Amino acid sequence: MKKIGIVGLVLIVVAGAGLWLSGKETRVVTTEIEISASPDEVWMVLANIEGWKDWSPIIKDSKGNAALEEKLIITMSGHNGKEGKAGQTYEPVITNFEESKNITWTANMMADFIMTNGKVLELEETSTGTKLVHKETFSGMMVPLMWGMVEQNVPKMLDSMNEALKNVVEDN
Secondary structure (H helix, E strand, O other): OHHHHHHHHHHHHHHHHHHHHHHOOOEEEEEEEEEOOOHHHHHHHHOOHHHHHHHOOOEEEEEOOOOOOOEOEEEEEEOOEEEEEEEEEEOOEEEEEEOOOEEEEEEEOOOOOOOEEEEEEEEEEEOOEEEEEEEEEEEOOOHHHHHHHHHHHHHHHHHHHHHHHHHHHHHO
16 A cells, blocks of 8 residues: 555656646747738737727736836636626736837746746737737646647637737727
8 A cells, every 4th residue: 555655656746747847848829910000009009008908808907007017917808708707817027018019928827837928919010010929928837738728719819809909900
């Protein structure tokens, strides 16, 4: 009986080490959209973090200012959209901020070794307006376990936010 306990403990340690090692790798989901407006026009909407809840279908509530090292409070829409129960609330910190070009943030979900999520919003001027490159980064022990679900759902969420941003900017 004692040997079974030791073998079980060894298996748990090995599995935990494997998750920890594979979770150190950062995985990225990237989406893009062309917007028929200048980077400055897109930036005016994008940099108004508190206004995100008014146009983004995936954000139920958003608080904070777009500035380097600012802490934001973002509440995701739940499974039934904005009308249903709120989804997860998290508090990212802006780690890179270049006006009319880039907002990057990082948020620890529980603890950084368990899961860290980042968002990158990059604006690139094009001959027809602006290309938005929208990335979500994921690292930590939970990522390998959740990656299939992330790969399936996150691109759709980002695309819906991109499309809503495009519509709000181009309609103004």
